[in-house]
Amino acid sequence: MFDTVLVANRGEIAVRVIRTLRRLGVRSVAVFSDADADARHVREADTAVRLGPAAASESYLSVERLLEAARRTGAQAVHPGYGFLAENAAFARACASAGLVFIGPPADAIELMGDKIRAKETVQAAGVPVVPGSSGSGLTDAQLIEAARGIGAPVLLKPSAGGGGKGMRLVRDPAALADEIAAARREARGSFGDDTLLLERWIDRPRHIEIQVLADGHGHAVHLGERECSLQRRHQKVIEEAPSVLLDEATREAMGSAAVRAAKSCGYAGAGTVEFIVPGDDPAHYYFMEMNTRLQVEHPVTEYVTGLDLVEWQLRVAAGERLGLQQEEIRLTGHSVEARVCAEDPARGFLPSGGTVLALREPRGMDVRTDSGLAEGTEVGSTYDPMLSKVIVHGPDRPTALRRLRAALAETVVLGVATNAGFLRRLLAHPDVAAGDLDTGLVEREVDSLVDSGIPDEVYGAAALARQLALEPATEPSGAAWVDPFGVPDGWRIGERAWTVHRLKAPGGEPVEVRVRGRAAGAEVAVGEAAPVAARLERGSEGRLHLTWDGVTHTFHHAGDWLGRDGDSWALHPHDPVEAALLGGAAAGGDALTAPMPGTVTVVKAAVGDEVTAGQGLLVVEAMKMEHVICAPHDGTVSRLTVAAGATVAMDELLVVVTPHGSDGDGEGTPGKDTAGKDTAGKGAAGKGAAGKGAAGAKDPVIGASPTTPTSVGEAR
Structure with a gap:
């Protein structure tokens, strides 16, 4: 076994690899960019080396700097994790040339399986069924369009290099194929440095099933x-x-x-995954899609049901050991499910989010595991992949595992960064998921029913009662002591108790008045125009608050100025008034297009003075490896353009103004200032910008869904 291993990655996978290294007594070396100087993986490693600036090209993707870090720390091997250089054959060869062991398959196997076209040809020769599709490498746009005619719509465009869904496009309309090819090439080039594409027949309502394989360097392999x-x-x-x-x-x-057979056909060694597409109505007919020549994000569910540590086996195989595992010895015990918690906002179309982790609560315990790179104070930006953590559970059967994962997600609190945890919990409760009636299109079909864009009345009620509770005495005075009735926040008056009014504002919404009469331990609460309901808020153990609301009890996690429930998180804090800035003339309302997420402008397709039509793409903003096309809201003229390709933009920053035909407005508007001092586009895309409508009076409380900043008025949820 090695003495020292450098982990050439970041975030949750770096933390996870370090955990196994520590258990095996192997010294771990972390690497970091300037953006990750105080990251969790840096703190947990035995030693850490700075690579360079935040840009991945100058840090995590710099082969030269990684090899220098290994040399300086005396590392004997490099674990690439997944993403970045994990499936880069040139990096594997560079490690070997530097006298380092690359903890992964041979470079030739990475190269072969990284080319999806050659990979299909290789495994097909080994008797593995493949998806019908285009043949040949380096196809031009015209050749791809011709191949699509032969295959028949719908077709799936895929980059030949890379994976993870980057650059993939499902095309049902042949007329849209040319534009989709251009977009797929652009994303593939940006993600993998290679814009070669292939086409495959699209199988409606398919299931995605993959097989975990382990192979050693002595010709032995098992699944x-x-x-x-x-x-x-x-x-x-x-x-x-x-x-x-x-x-x-x-x-x-x-x-x-x-x-x-697929693994052996390419001379594989180490842990790898062979992915198959399977018709849901005919599982006996399965087709090879690709082989991932690395550890998969979802490897923990296999570890749970087999009892094996896949990172440990990666290390042992890389050190030259034989597997020592026979196929008949491998048993699958129970059921395991994993959920990926990502920095994205379901209520805003799953756009990437960012911010500072202000409060963190991650589930752990028997049969519950969280692989995470988060810590309180972590800055989540738009530079890297949006996945923050994974919550994994195990149970004796599938229904038990699903229940445990829903409960674990309910315990998850990430305040300051919008996440998809609540969405995942609702997805797990969907009847088709519970029944195991799955396919790759289920989420897209049901997404509207799974996204909760509103704040329930009981959350408003809990927030108001939590404020009441904070003002109440910590202990009751003795019966002999006189209590000033005006010193207890229960609305006591001579004759009848008065209502205490809390003014709460949700991100992007109007203030809501919550009226409370009585103490937190027993009150009437009315949210907005709704009729009062009986409510009771009590402190529980481990920072919990128990709210009985109209006869139903809800449990909230609570710490200071935040509440968390069912994977969603809310902050409760005062805010300062911000004067709303309105665009003038015809540019008011939907003429101004703002950045839907913090990111980088990668493409500018329009110029001031251009005549555009409704739905025409004007800009492309990229964040966390995701592209978002900014389209014209109506027919008109581009009257203002504030960015160029390569510009970094903040959420809700003004990008372009399209003045409708026949308007007398000049589209210039009246810029305002947000809380960060940047010019804003007045109301913003949906009234959610810092200058959004509905600003409450000074020091009105805000119930702000994650993310939130203490003085902002209209945070994104």
Whole structure:
């Protein structure tokens, strides 16, 4: 075994690898960019080395700087994690040239399986069934369009290099194929440095099932069963589980054997995953999609059901050991499910979010595991991948595992950064998910019913009563002592108790008046125009608050100025008034287009004076490897353009103004100042900007869903 291993990655996977290194007594070396100087993986490693600036190209993707860090710290091996250089054959070869062991497969295997076209040809020759699609490498746009005609719509565009759904486009309308090819090439070039594309037949209502394989350097390979990864959004996995309810034992063994043949066909060594597309109505017909020549994000569910530490086996194989595992010895016990917690805002179309983690609560315990790179104070920006953590559970059966994961997500609090934790919890409760009736389009079909864009009345009530509770005496005075009735915040008056009014404001919304009469331990509460309900708020153990609301009890996590429930988090704090800035003339309202997320402008397709039509793409903003096209809201003229390609923009920053035809307005507007001192576009895209409508009076409390800043008025939820 190695003495020292450098972990060439960041975030939760770096923390997870370091955990196994520590258990094995191996010294760990972390690397970091300036953006991650105080990150959790840096603090948990035995030693850490700065690579460079925040840009990945100058830090985590710099082969030269990684090798220098290994040399300086005496590392004997490099674990690449996943993402960044994990599937980069040139990096694997550079490690070998520097006398370092690359903890992964041979460079030739990475290169072969990284080219999806060659990979399909190789495994097909080994008797593995593949998806019908285009043939040949380096196809031009015209050749791809011609191949699509032969395959027939719908088709799936895929980058030949890379993975993770980046650059993939499902095209149902042949007329849109040219634009989709251009977009797919652009994203593939930006993500992988290679814009080669291929086409595959799209299988309607497919299931995504992958097989985990382990192979040593002595020609022995086994599979560790399958993972079901069909719950996806925009080709990105959100929930994974092992085993799959779709497969019977005969199909499992057939797919496992095919995966082993695929691994052996490329001379694989280490941990890898063979991905299959499976028709939901005919699981006996499965097709090879690709092989991921690295550890998968979802590997913990396989670890739970097999009892194996895959990182440990990666290390042992890289050190030259034989597997010592026979296929008949591998048993799958119970059921495991994983949820990916990402920095994204479901209420804003899943746009990437960012901010500072102000409060953090992550579930742990028996049969519950959280792999996380978060800590209180962590700055989440738009530079890297949006995944923050993974919550994984195990149970004796699938229903138990699903219940445990829902409960674990309910315990999750990440205040300061909007996450998808609440969305994931609702997804797990969907009847089709509970029944195991899955396919890769389920999330997109049901997304509207799974996104909760409003704040329930009981949350407003809990926030108001929490403020009452904070003002009440910590202990009751003795019966002999006189209590000033005006010193207890229960609305006591001669004759009848008065209502205490709390003015609460949700992000992007109007202030809501919450009237409370009585003490927190027993009160009437009315939210807005609703009729009063009986409510009671009591302190529980471990920072919990128990709210009985109209006969139903809800449990909130509570610490100081925040509340958390069911994976969602809210802050309660005062705010200062901010004068709303309004765009003047015809540019008021929907003419101004603002940045939907913090990120970088990668493409500018319009110039001032251009005549545009409704829906025409004007700009592309990229953040966390996600592209968002800014389109014209109506026919008109581009009257103002504030950014150029390469510009970094903040959320709600003004980008472009389109003045409608026939308008007398000049579109210049009257810029305002937000809390960060930047010029804003008045009301913003949806009244959610810092100058958004509905600003309450000075020191009115704000109930701000994550993310939140103490003095902002209209935070994004």
